[in-house]
Amino acid sequence: MTRRAGITALGAYAPAKVLTNDDLSKIMDTSDEWIRSRTGIRRRHVAGEDEYTSDMAFSAVEDLVRRYGQEALDGTDMVIVATDTPDAMFPQTAALVQHRFGLQAGAFDLLAACPGWLYAVSVAKAYIESGQARKVLTIGSDALTKVVDWTDRRTAVLFGDGAGAAIVEAVEAPYGLAPMVIGADGGGAEHLTVGGTAKRLPSGTELKEKLTMNGREVFKFAVRVMNTSTLEAIDKAGLTPDDIELFVPHQANTRIIDAARERLGLSEDRVVVTLDEYGNNSTASIPMALTHALDDGRIQDGDRLLMVAFGGGLSWAAGVITWGGGRYKTAKESA
Numbered sequence: 325m326t327r328r329a330g331i332t333a334l335g336a337y338a339p340a341k342v343l344t345n346d347d348l349s350k351i352m353d354t355s356d357e358w359i360r361s362r363t364g365i366r367r368r369h370v371a372g373e374d375e376y377t378s379d380m381a382f383s384a385v386e387d388l389v390r391r392y393g394q395e396a397l398d399g400t401d402m403v404i405v406a407t408d409t410p411d412a413m414f415p416q417t418a419a420l421v422q423h424r425f426g427l428q429a430g431a432f433d434l435l436a437a438c439p440g441w442l443y444a445v446s447v448a449k450a451y452i453e454s455g456q457a458r459k460v461l462t463i464g465s466d467a468l469t470k471v472v473d474w475t476d477r478r479t480a481v482l483f484g485d486g487a488g489a490a491i492v493e494a495v496e497a498p499y500g501l502a503p504m505v506i507g508a509d510g511g512g513a514e515h516l517t518v519g520g521t522a523k524r525l526p527s528g529t530e531l532k533e534k535l536t537m538n539g540r541e542v543f544k545f546a547v548r549v550m551n552t553s554t555l556e557a558i559d560k561a562g563l564t565p566d567d568i569e570l571f572v573p574h575q576a577n578t579r580i581i582d583a584a585r586e587r588l589g590l591s592e593d594r595v596v597v598t599l600d601e602y603g604n605n606s607t608a609s610i611p612m613a614l615t616h617a618l619d620d621g622r623i624q625d626g627d628r629l630l631m632v633a634f635g636g637g638l639s640w641a642a643g644v645i646t647w648g649g650g651r652y653k654t655a656k657e658s659a
């Protein structure tokens with residue numbers, strides 16, 4: 325029988341420090357009204373001065389262990405940390421996680437901007453279904469407030485920090501992940517950048533150390549790929565939009581989420597929105613949103629969940645998972 329990969333445990337973390345829209349309006353020319361009406365964001369959580377992507381990744385995994393017990397990590401043979409803000413180019417953040425939790429596992433970071441965690445899940449799925457790994461710890465962790473330009477109101481108001489962790493392993497049919505959609509278009513590379521070692525992109529566009537974004541271009545791109553990639557993912561799962569119980573999109577802008585939801589014909593109660601509290605957490609946004617939805621009792625075994633993300637690259641990813649089939653009970657379920 326073919327092995328099918330699914331998600332069997334989740335954890336999430338957001339730093340304690342909160343910045344409200346009103347706080348931001350004291351340090352830049354913006355307002356709560358503008359931010360709320362254009363994005364849906366009310367607050368965002370911000371990593372401490374001495375708190376980094378690895379620290380938040382540790383905390384998300386600790387949360388997972390608190391919920392499902394230490395055995396949820398037993399036998400993990402691969403760790404993938406999706407991030408746009410690794411602590412360092414090397415050591416890879418994933419190796420720090422491997423060491424922290426004493427895992428006998430390979431470890432690598434995955435750079436694919438905001439869809440990075442869904443990319444990591446697609447890699448984990450391939451590892452599991454090919455027999456290359458038995459259990460993969462996937463993490464999305466980002467400290468984007470450390471790379472935003474705090475003098476640029478067009479971008480600084482959008483992002484927050486956080487981390488989400490998920491175990492991917494084989495589950496029994498009918499549970500698990502359907503074939504996923506993974507895409508990129510480097511033709512739009514200049515629309516969303518954070519500098520590295522190069523001074524410019526191959527196209528000649530200058531690279532800045534801090535985050536830069538052409539918001540309108542990314543908006544148009546996002547609305548387009550959220551539509552095409554979700555339909556493609558639903559089709560790959562052999563389903564129609566009516567079969568989707570819960571839509572868990574990348575948390576960037578409620579206007580983008582609403583456009584996608586409406587195109588799919590889904591009612592508002594079938595979408596998970598957490599960006600009012602957290603802003604855009606990049607790679608962490610979907611695993612954090614899944615953890616919240618589970619906590620809120622919005623996910624039942626057998627539910628079909630549609631996940632989709634877009635971001636720098638430009639890039640995108642989408643997939644449908646039939647929830648359930650996990651071996652672990654959450655602390656709440658066991659109580």
Ligand code: UT7
Pocket residue numbers: 353354355358359362363438477478479481537539540542543546576577604606634635636
């Ligand atoms: O994970 C992927 C990350 N990226 C995204 O998802 C971004 C996608 N894009 C967006 O979400 C939207 O384009 C933004 C929220 C970034 C911007 O919204 P918009 O409706 O496209 O606004 P705009 O850029 O067209 O700007 C409208 C006005 C401008 O003023 P003028 O030129 O009309 O006088 C801006 O200068 O709003 C001004 N503005 C602001 N005003 C107050 C831009 N940022 C702010 C701000 N506060 N923070």
